[in-house]
Every structure is written in C-alpha cells, then in structure tokens.
Amino acid sequence: MSGVAQGGRDDSEVKALLPEDAAVRLQSLQLAQGRATLVLDAGGLDAAARAQLERTVRLALAGSVEEVRIAMTADKAAAAAPVPTGPRILAVGSGKGGVGKSTLSANLAVALARMGRRVGLVDADIYGPSQARLLGTEGQRATAHDGKLVPVESAWGVPALSMAHLSAAGQAIAWRGPKISGALLQLVDAHWDGAEVLVIDLPPGTGDVQLTMLQRCKPAGAVIVSTPQDLALIDAARAVELFAKGGVPVLGVVENMAGYACPHCGETSDPFGCGGAESAAADMGVPFLGRIPLDIAIRREGDAGTPTAAGTGPRADAFAALARQVAAWLDETA
C-alpha cells in the first residue's frame, strides 16, 4: 500500500528525492502520518560511510516529510535467506528501555516450562545481556558442537543463550565477525533440540537486532511490554507497528509495573498510572494480555537469579496467567 507524505507526496516521489547512492541501497520505504521509514542495505559500508549515507538521506528528505527513520541492514544477500530454526519464535519487545522486558521474558519462559512446555530463551540484548543473571546461570559458559552453540541449562527447566554465556564458546566456534546481526543469528540457530518455542528477549527500540529478527528469524508472534506511562505507551505503539509491518502477529500488550502493593501497609497505589496499556492496546487493535504488579520482590528475585514465576503466590500467578494465554496461542497456531 502506498503512503502519502507531507504535501501529498507519495512513495515514488519521495524515492525520487533520494541521491543515487542511497536509492540503490533502498530496500523498503514506508510513509505514514508524515513519517518516512527507510530500510537501507549497508552491506560493505564501514561506520563512517553508514553515517554519511544517513546524513545524505536526511538532507534529501528534509522539508518533504516531518520525520525520517532509517534502519540499515548489514548485508542484502544475508537478509534474503531465512535462518532455518526448529522452534517457533516468540519475540518479546518494547519500544522503550527499562520497562521490564527482560524480567518478563525470563518469567514467561519459566512459567511456560512449569506448564510442561518445552521452551528456550534467547537474550538478544547483545550489548546489555541480563538473562544470565535473571536465570541464575551467570557462571556458566555455552559449549559448541558441529559449529553451533549448545545452550546452557538453568535450574528452571529453561535452556538459555546470552552473550554473557559466550566468552569461551565464542572462540571455540570461530565467531563470525563483529556484526550484531551475526551474533543474534548464532544465538537463535543453536542446538535448541526439542524446544517447541524460543522466547527472544529483544533489546528496546527498532534497530538492527529487531530488523534481523524480522527478516531472518521470522518470529511466529510478538509480545509487547509496556509500563502504564504515556511515553512508554507511545513507544509500545511503535513496536507494535514494526512487528505488524513485518508481518508478525502481535499476541498483545502486557502492562508491567502496574499497581504498587506497599510491603508495609498492603495498600495498592499506581505510581505510573493504571489501565493505560489496556486502553492503548484497544487503540492499537491488539489484545491486552494482563498486568504484572510493581513489586520489589520481583526485582529482588530477578537480581538473585530465582525467577518469580518459579515460586508461588499472586506475583507468580500473574506470570502464570500470561503463560496460559501464550500456551493457548501456541496451540491455536500449531
């Protein structure tokens, strides 16, 4: 479907504004609400050349659209070929950082495992991995076999792979270069033998890792995490849009850090507001998957590597309720 930019310009007119070096690298262009989102093939370009390409595109489109978003893929040829993976991939994303996406990914995986599902966990936050800490596997290192990584086992029935598990194994499998996309693919295309679903904890935002995920890993679905604040919800809407445009069904939005139960008096308050994600999900036309309370015990348990979902009580139940919905979706879409 063609979009229309500021001043009534359509896709082809905007494309015509691009300098030739950018036009030949253009993989896709989308126009919506005055915003142009371009995916450019940056194969063979070093960091300086990528920055220069981005500057020329922004300059060329300035005044013609209100906002320009540019994503660069590393390699056109690589982008064409999907990675064959056994398990179905469930991406957990958020537009904004710090909303509890890693905490939610770990607990969702553990809650699914408790229901008897065979689930693995990939920490796609290449530069800021946190799953080794959340699952209590910090001291473990992944091994490699037949050129592929072997995930580490956690105590919660969830095998996992994270950059934090790789320092030794990285050398053993001849790391395929510094590209972040390559790193992600090695985590995904590993020995996930027997797993029916891989939960992937994505870094926040809509950058290289997300694009690699969409183009090469073909997620079966995505869960979006948001806190109740407006700013987080605006970014959540962007994440929903990114997956929807990539043809990935969005299972729905989870509201994290909703409702603070005071550990002293038991009174519940809503420091970040309440209900924002539910109405935002309705606006976005995606299901609302429920609330996870803001509870200091969830942070403590995460820091201690003993995921909340492995325990009992209302906060574990909140993750179990989410896992039931995901399990139902796995069955419906099998």
Ligand SMILES: Nc1ncnc2c1ncn2[C@@H]1O[C@H](COP(=O)(O)OP(=O)(O)OP(=O)(O)O)[C@@H](O)[C@H]1O
């Ligand atoms: N429901 C919750 N109640 C209390 N603390 C929480 C909750 N969810 C997450 N946290 C805490 O908030 C902090 C951020 O969580 P987390 O690292 O999971 O977020 P993230 O979205 O993955 O962050 P990043 O953008 O850095 O990847 C952590 O200290 C975590 O323990």
